[in-house]
Amino acid sequence: MYKIGRNDRCWCGSGKKYKSCHEKSDEANMAEFAAKGYPIPDRSLILEPGQIDGIRKSARVSVAIMDALEDFIKEGVTTNEIDALVSKMTAEAGAIPAPLNYCGFPKSCCTSINDVVCHGIPDDTRLKNGDIINVDVTTILDGYYSDMSRMYTIGDISDEAAKLIERTKEMMFAGIDVIKPYMPVAEIGNTIHDIADKYGYGVVRALCGHGVGLKFHSEPTVNHYRSKAKSMILVPGMVLTVEPMINAGTWDVEVLEDEWTVVTRDGSLSAQWEHTVVVTETGVEILTV
Ligand code: MF3
Ligand code: CO
Ligand code: CO
Numbered sequence: 385m386y387k388i389g390r391n392d393r394c395w396c397g398s399g400k401k402y403k404s405c406h407e408k409s410d411e412a413n414m415a416e417f418a419a420k421g422y423p424i425p426d427r428s429l430i431l432e433p434g435q436i437d438g439i440r441k442s443a444r445v446s447v448a449i450m451d452a453l454e455d456f457i458k459e460g461v462t463t464n465e466i467d468a469l470v471s472k473m474t475a476e477a478g479a480i481p482a483p484l485n486y487c488g489f490p491k492s493c494c495t496s497i498n499d500v501v502c503h504g505i506p507d508d509t510r511l512k513n514g515d516i517i518n519v520d521v522t523t524i525l526d527g528y529y530s531d532m533s534r535m536y537t538i539g540d541i542s543d544e545a546a547k548l549i550e551r552t553k554e555m556m557f558a559g560i561d562v563i564k565p566y567m568p569v570a571e572i573g574n575t576i577h578d579i580a581d582k583y584g585y586g587v588v589r590a591l592c593g594h595g596v597g598l599k600f601h602s603e604p605t606v607n608h609y610r611s612k613a614k615s616m617i618l619v620p621g622m623v624l625t626v627e628p629m630i631n632a633g634t635w636d637v638e639v640l641e642d643e644w645t646v647v648t649r650d651g652s653l654s655a656q657w658e659h660t661v662v663v664t665e666t667g668v669e670i671l672t673v
Contacts, residue, residue, distance in 0.1 A: 442479065442523050445525055446523045447532070450532060463507055466493065496656070497511070497515055501656070515541075516655065528597060529598070535657060548654075552657055556576075556657040565619055580628075586633055586636070588630070588631060593606030622662070629655075630655055
């Protein structure tokens with residue numbers, strides 16, 4: 385099942401050998417899925433409690449930054465000033481902003497305004513009354529990655545924007561709440577897509593959630609849209625993000641000439657929230673709190 389030696393320490397942190405701890409129950413829980421052709425996670429995707437603690441500490445830095453931005457973000461502030469605050473607080477915590485130089489990304493966080501879906505690059509743009517903005521922060525502390533984003537509002541926003549923001553948050557939490565061990569990861573997207581349909585919103589397909597923790601992006605792929613594909617089975621100790629991007633209009637997006645900024649193709653508003661979570665033996669725990 386897992387590519388873990390039978391004499392290696394069990395993933396659960398008991399300190400016991402795998403063969404005398406979780407090997408049998410893991411096999412029993414996953415045999416049926418494996419037989420049907422669902423991908424089973426590699427041992428490298430199953431983190432031990434000490435590693436999860438490392439991610440939790442990293443997440444504290446990300447959360448502190450997100451909290452500081454609640455007061456900082458207002459009319460007239462530029463996205464470069466947001467980036468500078470993220471950069472400063474990350475450095476003060478002895479951490480590294482993962483986006484900086486990631487595949488050539490030039491800044492420490494992503495700032496995505498109105499019809500920008502994600503990966504907006506901080507610049508001299510000033511926030512104005514009525515704007516909505518997603519700030520996405522990924523912190524590396526002692527080698528452990530935590531990835532999260534929130535929406536912020538500037539002044540008086542439209543009713544349409546306010547509803548999109550609240551409902552996208554509702555979808556993120558619904559996608560998180562459905563997580564339990566020995567479940568195909570596609571259930572997350574199935575849950576989110578059902579709610580989006582109810583509201584008539586578009587679920588972005590081109591970008592997805594992902595495994596995280598020891599790397600910025602790893603398996604499994606976490607789609608936010610409905611899928612019948614045989615997706616990876618989640619097991620305790622897997623760390624991943626749930627980060628639905630929801631458009632007020634259709635799901636379709638395009639990438640601007642800077643090769644990063646993703647916008648809605650129809651120009652409609654887009655919102656996103658992101659948490660890093662760990663699959664537990666009984667369900668799920670949010671780490672970015
Ligand atoms: N933080 C984003 C995510 O949620 C990834 C940003 S990649 C960057 O996966 F290079 F744009 F920073
Ligand atoms: Co992410
Ligand atoms: Co992110």
